[in-house]
Amino acid sequence: MIIKKLTIYSFSLNKTLKEYPFNEVGLNVILGERTEEGQETNGVGKTTMVESINYLLGGSCPSDFKGKESISSKDIFIVLQIDKDGRDIYLGRIINQPDKGFILNSNTLNFDINNWVEKEKNDEYKDHINEFIIDINQEEPSFSALREYIIRDEKKGFIDIGLPYRNALYESMYLSYLFGLPYDFEFDISKLKKQQKELNKKLTLINSLKNEIGDLKLKEEKLNKEIRDLDEVVKNVKLTEKLRKDATDYSLSKEKYNKIQNGIFELTHIKKQYEKNINDLEEKTKEIKVLNDIEPFYKQLIGYFPNEIKKNHEQISSFYDFMVESRGKYFRHKIDEINRQISSDTKELNKIEEVLSRKTQAFKNTDIITDFSRINEEKNEKYEELAEIRLKVNLYQEKTEVTVQVNKLKQEVLRLIGIKHDIYTNFQEHISYLEELFNIFVLQTYNETGVLQFELNNSTGINHTTGRIKIHCQIDDEKSHGRLYMKINMFDLTWFINGLRKEGKIHFLIHDGSYSKPDRNASKRLLKYINNELKHLGKGQYFVTVNIDELEEQLFNKFEKEKLIIAKLQRGNDDKDRFFGFRYTN
Template sequence: MILSKLYTDKGSFFEPIFFKDGLNVIYGEIRLPENRDKDTHNLGKSTLGRVIDFSLLSKKDPRSFLFKHEKIFSGFTFFIEIKLKKGSYLTVKRSVAQASKVSFKKHNNHYQDFSFLGDEGWDHINVPFDRAKDLLDSLLNLSYIKPWTFRNALGYLIRSQDDYNDVFKLRKFGSRDAHWKPYLAHILGFNAELISEHYKKEEELSKKEVDESTIRKELGGSVEDISKIEGILLIKQKDADKKQNLLDAFDFREQDKETTKNLVDGIDERIAELNKKRYSLKQERKKILKSLEEDKINFRTSDAEKIFEDVGILFPNQLKKDFDQLISFNKAITEERISYLLIEKDELESEIVQINSELNRLGQQRSESLSFLSDTEIFNKYKALSNQLIILRTDIETLERQKKQVHRLQELRGEIRKLSEKCSQLQSQIEENTEEQNSDKDSIFSQIRFHFSEIVDDVINRKALLSASPNSKGHLQFKAEILDESGNATSADMGHTYRKLLCIAFDLAVLRAHLNDTFPRFVFHDGIFESLDSRKKENLLSVARQYSDMGVQSIITVIDSDLPKREEEDLPVFDESEIILQLHDENESGRLFKMKAW
């Protein structure tokens, strides 16, 4: 699969682009001095990659310039001609206005113009978008990348400026590794089935764990033993059946007997016990109150002294002092005893209040039971028994639901154990497969990592390392690093310039390793020379030509200010045959779309 031609039904606004085997240069020339220091020039060289992607059935994206400025581009229909493996050609037709409808036509000659071809001339006309992707996948027949589709491959074949930030994880992939790592592992020669299955089982495990947590919360955080639930359920079902039989027979004799037994043996006995206990407590309280009254000290030393004076007897000071000390001592003892008596009194009164509350409740229950026994209206008895049955049925339903939840919880825990074991098995298999591919010098991965290092070495005279290893969870981690002279990884790859070089080297290395497979053979690199110094640009151009000679269709965009400087200024960097599209900033005719900038 390589590109052959890109054109529209509006040739005056978008001239046809004829691609060739080998190196294809989109050359931008800055002719106006005031534009030389600008970062962007609106020529359209970067836009070309997005047009190719749209023509090869990318999803409709409102952020794309085609739909963001739909009033300008709604009248455009794009045609892309693709060269298939056996030398035949396929043209894909897609309009902006009806982006969800796609038409196809196979033919034997290249550089055709089907912009005016009627519906009857197409092999498949206005195919719905999802089916169109399947059909195009079938027509391209890229069997090596199965079960993935051609759209998975295009991520690494059309590199925009936004796609040079990471060698492996492209911006369009989103956040989930499961969406891109299995495909990447596959084209690098690893067992992608193991990796896909591992992500799948991990997702299943995560969902089961969420379900298990939800059920535990619904059960209130404590999981009852299933045997205990079954036992309580059996008792309540038997009781419910018994009451139902009574209702069905409209016979309340048994119910009357049960109520009377409960009244005599239960309620009355309990009331008698509580009354006896309340009496005892009240007697204790009475004794405490009496003791509190008796503990008051009525003797006053001043009164005794006055009596002595009245009878004419001297009241000695020492005797007065002794009486005062005695009174103080007794007062201290009395106050401590009073504090204990008061505490005991409060406790007794609190217990009496509780007993009174319990006696009131039992009295109400006794009254209701006597009312049931004395009720001559059978309907009221029927109603009372029905209410009891409703409560029982509600309890039974709750227990049944709880039983199902506990059963489901047990099942989930079994499934979680099995999935955990399966994940561990898959992790071990992934580790074994990774070790095998790393150690096999003839493996696809070994070939790609060798070509990758060779390209980087040819461009910047430094070795580079492509590595893949599983982390603690069994997920493959891919790294691309530049090595120093001692063979140790450096931070050089962290700069944007070298990261871009690593991306380009990776793309070319993968294509070279799969030249003999049913695999795409083109790659689009936007701004390939930006930020490199002149000598490295020459080296990279040499690599691009070398790979083009091998059979890789390399489409690159460059701007004249980024070209390598040559000692002989008159010697052109590119052959005229390599430049397939020349753009400039002098007027609208120099842009990709011959119109005002949008």
């Protein structure tokens, strides 16, 4: 795909405001000016042009466009002309209708919107870009996923070779894809790891039942007997015997209730004491710190601070700081334990309270029908409790099968990473070529070498990023912003030039603001080299934004002579030399 021209049209004025034809091979320099020395931006429209191209290729509507009366009143329509396999296609966005996208298949551009295919939803427009414009199949990363690596944003794109706030798995996939390396290794293995993690959670739950499984089985048998006894009461109408049993159960439950309640009262008291201890320590520390004023007092009074008093003050202060740190931490830990125990005991207390309430109703009631109804309710509750116990018992019995499944998944991960490693080994020659290509850029730019390394992570631990191709890129003294920006330029140019040489699908690269900080001589050498390389290849477009003072006069004259400067954006001339041909921001 070749980007041929960007057009700005006003529906309200019924005329074309600006046209920017692009070089179909080589450099496309978007040139701006500065108002003051050291100022990073100038507001004439370099970034706006890049954002417009990004918007037309499926990105979001630039925030600067929204709510601007100067743009809204002119009803601006921006159009990108592209060449796809030798035929022209026009992509259009109406700034006042940011949710829509328009496509025109025609030999000539016209502004009758009825002739355009309208995509009513932004997602539909993006899908069209993904599936048709770039021609990436469904198994490959979509263009919308790659777009921010192909069109580097000046605000976030040059912090590092990766982009901020991106999912590490997917970022690794996208960069591997751009470099022509296998990109789905980790994704394939992560599916198995996800299943393994779910089974591990289940296994952890099963193992937590180990110490109580015996009690659960005994309780299961006890509940079965109690249900049989209730059935016997209903069958033989043994209500008197049932009431005697209820009375016994009531006494036992009441005794247990009182015991737990007393325990909660005792725990609450201990908790308050721990809280008081913490408060006392903190208050003491505050009091000690007040004594910090004693040193200037002594110095003012007698001209110095006696060593014995100073030493004693420091020891006391140090002691209480230590006590707040160590004992305070201990007390807080004990408070957390008490809170958990109180919560558990309170739940048990509520259950016993329900039992007591039900038994009390039995003693008060004289209606035989109600008695039978109450017995059935009690039986249903026991069935519910029995179901919970049986669920846990059955779950524990699955331990062997779950362990077998986990082991099978581990073996499958090992088998898969073995296959992936063999595939990766076949790319060693390609990797060496990429490393060499990056070093050619560093040599041309700084007359030194850098580091570009690729490493397959074949560690198979459950939390390891198994299958991820890690990329390490470094040049000397890259902590300086200028060199960091240049490293990222060369990093991107490595996958870009490699893709052009290996018949890749991405034929353009855009860097906005990445030449504002690097040394002018380094920028000159890299830009000249890349332009010559693209001309030699006979394909590929490299778009860069620069300010006029970032180019040497000789280089500026060369670029202008070779028509590499596709836009000169500046103030003056009634703002006609700005990107839109008018000023739209303050």
